[in-house]
Amino acid sequence: MDIKAGLLKKDKRAAARLISMVENGETEAVRIIKECYSMTGHARIIGITGPPGAGKSTVTDKLVKLLRKSGKQVGVVAVDPTSPFTGGAILGDRVRMTDLSCDPGVFIRSMGTRGALGGLSKAANGAVMVLDIFGMDYIFIETVGVGQSEVDIVKFADTVVMVMVPGLGDDIQAIKAGIMEIGDIFAVNKSDRDGSERTAAEIEAMLDFNRNEEYRPPVLNIIARDNTGVAELLELIENHWKYLNESGSFRQKKTKRLRTEIMNIFRDMVMRTVYSLGGGTNIIDELAEKVMERQLDPYSAADILLDEFTKNRKDNY
Amino acid sequence: MDIKAGLLKKDKRAAARLISMVENGETEAVRIIKECYSMTGHARIIGITGPPGAGKSTVTDKLVKLLRKSGKQVGVVAVDPTSPFTGGAILGDRVRMTDLSCDPGVFIRSMGTRGALGGLSKAANGAVMVLDIFGMDYIFIETVGVGQSEVDIVKFADTVVMVMVPGLGDDIQAIKAGIMEIGDIFAVNKSDRDGSERTAAEIEAMLDFNRNEEYRPPVLNIIARDNTGVAELLELIENHWKYLNESGSFRQKKTKRLRTEIMNIFRDMVMRTVYSLGGGTNIIDELAEKVMERQLDPYSAADILLDEFTKNRKDNY
Numbered sequence: 001m002d003i004k005a006g007l008l009k010k011d012k013r014a015a016a017r018l019i020s021m022v023e024n025g026e027t028e029a030v031r032i033i034k035e036c037y038s039m040t041g042h043a044r045i046i047g048i049t050g051p052p053g054a055g056k057s058t059v060t061d062k063l064v065k066l067l068r069k070s071g072k073q074v075g076v077v078a079v080d081p082t083s084p085f086t087g088g089a090i091l092g093d094r095v096r097m098t099d100l101s102c103d104p105g106v107f108i109r110s111m112g113t114r115g116a117l118g119g120l121s122k123a124a125n126g127a128v129m130v131l132d133i134f135g136m137d138y139i140f141i142e143t144v145g146v147g148q149s150e151v152d153i154v155k156f157a158d159t160v161v162m163v164m165v166p167g168l169g170d171d172i173q174a175i176k177a178g179i180m181e182i183g184d185i186f187a188v189n190k191s192d193r194d195g196s197e198r199t200a201a202e203i204e205a206m207l208d209f210n211r212n213e214e215y216r217p218p219v220l221n222i223i224a225r226d227n228t229g230v231a232e233l234l235e236l237i238e239n240h241w242k243y244l245n246e247s248g249s250f251r252q253k254k255t256k257r258l259r260t261e262i263m264n265i266f267r268d269m270v271m272r273t274v275y276s277l278g279g280g281t282n283i284i285d286e287l288a289e290k291v292m293e294r295q296l297d298p299y300s301a302a303d304i305l306l307d308e309f310t311k312n313r314k315d316n317y
Numbered sequence: 318m319d320i321k322a323g324l325l326k327k328d329k330r331a332a333a334r335l336i337s338m339v340e341n342g343e344t345e346a347v348r349i350i351k352e353c354y355s356m357t358g359h360a361r362i363i364g365i366t367g368p369p370g371a372g373k374s375t376v377t378d379k380l381v382k383l384l385r386k387s388g389k390q391v392g393v394v395a396v397d398p399t400s401p402f403t404g405g406a407i408l409g410d411r412v413r414m415t416d417l418s419c420d421p422g423v424f425i426r427s428m429g430t431r432g433a434l435g436g437l438s439k440a441a442n443g444a445v446m447v448l449d450i451f452g453m454d455y456i457f458i459e460t461v462g463v464g465q466s467e468v469d470i471v472k473f474a475d476t477v478v479m480v481m482v483p484g485l486g487d488d489i490q491a492i493k494a495g496i497m498e499i500g501d502i503f504a505v506n507k508s509d510r511d512g513s514e515r516t517a518a519e520i521e522a523m524l525d526f527n528r529n530e531e532y533r534p535p536v537l538n539i540i541a542r543d544n545t546g547v548a549e550l551l552e553l554i555e556n557h558w559k560y561l562n563e564s565g566s567f568r569q570k571k572t573k574r575l576r577t578e579i580m581n582i583f584r585d586m587v588m589r590t591v592y593s594l595g596g597g598t599n600i601i602d603e604l605a606e607k608v609m610e611r612q613l614d615p616y617s618a619a620d621i622l623l624d625e626f627t628k629n630r631k632d633n634y
Contacts (some may be wrong), residue, residue, distance in 0.1 A: 037614030237509045239580060262605060266622045274580075284576055284579060288575040292568070297351045298578045298579050302586055
């Protein structure tokens with residue numbers, strides 16, 4: 001299969017294949033993305049995050065359907081860190097499969113079975129690049145907002161929608177501040193439940209401490225299940241997009257994102273070279289043994305590692 | 318002040334000065350530690366961790382006093398990540414100041430005012446090295462067990478005492494599994510409170526799933542405040558030490574620790590060089606701009622960064 005040609009012909013199988021190659025860390029995938037990179041930059045990337053059970057998948061599905069009505073091409077990358085308890089990815093995927101994935105203008109990819117979260121972030125980011133090359137107008141990244149790794153995935157989006165839900169607990173403060181801070185829009189889903197107004201009020205109270213004076217994230221009560229407030233949510237997403245462009249913070253945000261992306265790739269390349277040093281023998285183990293015997297100190301060991309690295313630098317990817 | 322000579326003369330001021338230099342990331346500190354590294358390896362390193370309010374400081378203090386009775390030299394590195402809410406480090410430090418720090422055989426250092434947790438881990442590790450060079454028999458690292466960064470600090474210890482407390486919540490499972498796993502000994506402190514037996518039973522139940530068949534962490538009910546069970550706790554620490562030595566896992570543990578230490582120093586050196594590339598101009602920003610303009614893809618940008626790095630490798634430290 002000629003993947004590059006397939007992508008240009010809008011063949012979804014080519015995109016699916018390339019994402020799999022990215023997930024598996026195949027060198028060939030990087031080569032193709034490199035060649036096609038100039039085709040990226042068209043898609044709007046929207047992050048959907050929030051606590052488990054907030055209804056993120058439903059919100060995403062309804063937004064996708066609304067965008068489809070106006071003819072937009074939409075990609076969805078659903079990241080569900082493997083959890084032996086929830087198995088969320090599998091179920092969520094099935095629900096979507098029956099519904100949206102027959103639509104030729106929609107591409108859905110779930111990532112939930114990979115062990116390493118670092119790897120998941122890299123794979124998710126790669127999938128977004130592939131869908132951008134593919135020509136999607138909108139790309140959704142959906143992830144559970146429970147830890148730093150998930151935040152790392154979703155904060156690359158242009159607009160982050162934080163999906164909240166009433167009755168999360170006594171106190172909205174329980175949600176880690178670092179996670180709340182990445183929200184550009186707050187949607188209190190399942191707002192037919194008791195306490196939805198209170199949850200919205202608590203979010204507003206929290207936003208009073210927001211440091212960005214130019215932009216205050218709006219808070220919206222919605223019931224995604226029956227489409228209540230979904231059109232308004234999309235409007236808020238469009239407004240945030242306008243704000244990003246008009247304020248000039250879009251370019252700043254994108255550059256910051258790219259900076260992090262370059263550094264992540266760089267770090268990855270360095271570590272891959274280091275772990276491959278010494279051929280069959282493991283140079284790091286050898287150095288640790290020498291430090292253990294006090295023949296060497298850890299700083300000098302790191303010096304030696306850097307010498308070896310400089311001498312043996314691998315051609316990257 | 319000749320710090321190296323001071324250390325050899327057991328001058329506490331020299332140790333204090335060197336730890337400050339480590340905290341400030343001074344090159345000179347690394348030079349001194351390098352020179353003196355062969356003097357390390359004598360101290361037993363004991364991690365004391367657990368949730369806030371479990372009484373970690375009291376447990377540490379009582380253990381230190383007991384060790385002092387048998388003439389041991391003891392160092393304490395208390396790591397309290399800066400928290401605007403608790404300000405724990407300051408108070409804890411004062412309490413200790415009046416009590417132990419007049420004892421010439423005890424050296425106490427609190428680290429609680431540094432912003433970056435990565436930096437804190439490095440500084441704590443450096444402080445342990447300094448106290449080891451100084452000739453301490455035991456070094457305690459005390460840290461709140463609340464996140465990955467704290468786990469990273471304490472897991473370098475030979476023996477980790479997890480201080481728990483009754484009534485932490487309905488379910489011991491609420492404490493992250495990854496944090497519980499690092500405990501070599503569990504001490505349920507404040508065991509005059511209701512629920513202490515239940516907490517111990519819950520820990521035992523959790524340990525039933527322990528994968529290490531050779532060593533099962535013991536669980537002990539103590540009341541550190543009035544010294545109940547502290548001698549027994551010290552005995553368990555000694556037993557763990559014996560286990561480590563007799564099973565051969567001590568060497569394995571130490572080598573693993575050193576491996577991580579070398580890699581941390583290496584990573585740090587690489588990043589410092591990268592961020593200093595390009596002199597006044599920031600090469601990473603320039604590359605991000607080019608990727609932004611689609612003149613470059615992120616992988617090629619990382620390649621260029623690696624080229625520049627290889628050409629400009631700084632002499633480390």
